Amino acid sequence: MGKIAIIDTGTYYHHRVIHEDRFGHFFDQAIYILDLCKTDLSAITTLIVPCRTDPAHLVAHRKLFADFLNDGKTVVAMGSTGPDKWLDDINWRFTPTNFWWWKEGGSLNLEIAEPEHSLFDYVKLADATWHHHGLLTPPAGATSLINANKAGSIFYDDRVTSPGRKIVTTLDPMYHHGNHFMPATSRFLDGFLPWLKSQ
Amino acid sequence: MGICLFINPIKGAGDDLPDIGSHAPNTAFVDQYDLDKTDLSQFAALILPAHIDQRFLGTRSDQITTFLDQGGTLVFNGHVAWPMLPELKPFVPLERQSLENLMIYRVNHHPVFDGVDCNDLTFKRGVAGFYARGSNPPPDGAIPLHVLGKEQLVCDWLYERPKGGRILMHSGNDLWMYIGSQNSTSRIVPQLCAWAGGE
Numbered sequence: 417m418g419k420i421a422i423i424d425t426g427t428y429y430h431h432r433v434i435h436e437d438r439f440g441h442f443f444d445q446a447i448y449i450l451d452l453c454k455t456d457l458s459a460i461t462t463l464i465v466p467c468r469t470d471p472a473h474l475v476a477h478r479k480l481f482a483d484f485l486n487d488g489k490t491v492v493a494m495g496s497t498g499p500d501k502w503l504d505d506i507n508w509r510f511t512p513t514n515f516w517w518w519k520e521g522g523s524l525n526l527e528i529a530e531p532e533h534s535l536f537d538y539v540k541l542a543d544a545t546w547h548h549h550g551l552l553t554p555p556a557g558a559t560s561l562i563n564a565n566k567a568g569s570i571f572y573d574d575r576v577t578s579p580g581r582k583i584v585t586t587l588d589p590m591y592h593h594g595n596h597f598m599p600a601t602s603r604f605l606d607g608f609l610p611w612l613k614s615q
Numbered sequence: 616m617g618i619c620l621f622i623n624p625i626k627g628a629g630d631d632l633p634d635i636g637s638h639a640p641n642t643a644f645v646d647q648y649d650l651d652k653t654d655l656s657q658f659a660a661l662i663l664p665a666h667i668d669q670r671f672l673g674t675r676s677d678q679i680t681t682f683l684d685q686g687g688t689l690v691f692n693g694h695v696a697w698p699m700l701p702e703l704k705p706f707v708p709l710e711r712q713s714l715e716n717l718m719i720y721r722v723n724h725h726p727v728f729d730g731v732d733c734n735d736l737t738f739k740r741g742v743a744g745f746y747a748r749g750s751n752p753p754p755d756g757a758i759p760l761h762v763l764g765k766e767q768l769v770c771d772w773l774y775e776r777p778k779g780g781r782i783l784m785h786s787g788n789d790l791w792m793y794i795g796s797q798n799s800t801s802r803i804v805p806q807l808c809a810w811a812g813g814e
Contacts, residue, residue, distance in 0.1 A: 426668030431696035596708045596748045
């Protein structure tokens with residue numbers, strides 16, 4: 417089974433995800449952001465960039481991520497990390513974040529785009545439903561798993577644009593779980609991380 | 616009036632940091648990783664955002680302790696995950712996030728919160744929990760300012776250090792999330808900068 421590493425930016429919300437009991441055991445290695453350039457990634461097969469990692473600190477590592485993918489490995493880019501700035505072939509666009517749809521009687525209009533995908537053996541759409549930060553247009557040949565408003569993807573699986581795999585989402589569950597806020601985000605991680613481990 | 620030095624937080628969503636400078640005249644800004652190159656003696660207050668690399672801050676504890684010993688003011692927002700000063704202890708969340716536990720109560724008056732209605736702190740658009748969901752435990756001798764619910768967990772406190780300097784703690788989101796608000800919370804940022812600047 418592959419080894420999963422996650423970047424730790426030293427924020428309290430990453431601390432709760434990476435270093436506390438509920439999810440800490442999913443990660444074989446935590447890599448402090450300032451140590452990324454000197455970390456040996458040879459034994460790592462999946463590298464997670466958790467929500468709200470400042471893209472300014474990732475741009476300098478573009479080659480590291482590209483090399484990692486060229487080795488046939490998996491990069492997971494979570495929400496609010498600006499993946500278009502540090503990964504190739506990412507098409508992300510800003511959309512105003514709808515935090516209040518559930519108070520205003522509206523809907524995020526999320527839909528599962530690929531019901532047979534193994535992610536949905538682990539994650540229910542309701543547990544992916546809080547808000548999202550922008551929309552993605554998956555590259556040709558990649559598979560969108562969750563779409564919003566029929567306007568774009570908020571979660572896709574790309575096995576085509578590199579020898580590796582890019583899992584890209586605009587959901588930010590680690591940030592909100594780390595804030596002890598929005599229980600759906602914790603339930604999302606209850607499914608998402610075991611799924612990732614199963615890959 | 617002394618100058619308040621705000622540490623620029625980690626960027627993520629991109630649309631989440633209001634312009635503090637236009638709401639208080641005595642502000643300056645520095646990127647977090649430039650703190651080691653910053654002469655703190657020229658500032659009255661060091662103001663930390665919730666979105667900060669606490670592991671890096673831990674490497675600057677001597678610098679911050681010297682700043683405090685010389686009479687400086689430290690304002691901390693967020694949950695303590697990596698205690699970087701002896702006065703700070705790890706965040707303790709509420710055991711149960713019920714409405715009654717999320718109610719904010721004032722137990723001592725302070726100029727930063729002068730005229731701020733606790734109801735406006737407890738509720739945002741009728742939803743409780745934005746202000747605080749637990750406590751960074753106060754050191755002995757600290758003055759509690761706001762507490763949470765029946766458990767009386769202290770979420771805001773002021774500590775006048777025996778060796779000099781003072782720490783204002785807010786165990787929650789950045790206090791400047793209230794910039795531009797339409798209720799009494801809009802008083803917080805100008806009052807915070809005035810107090811921290813030594814007016």
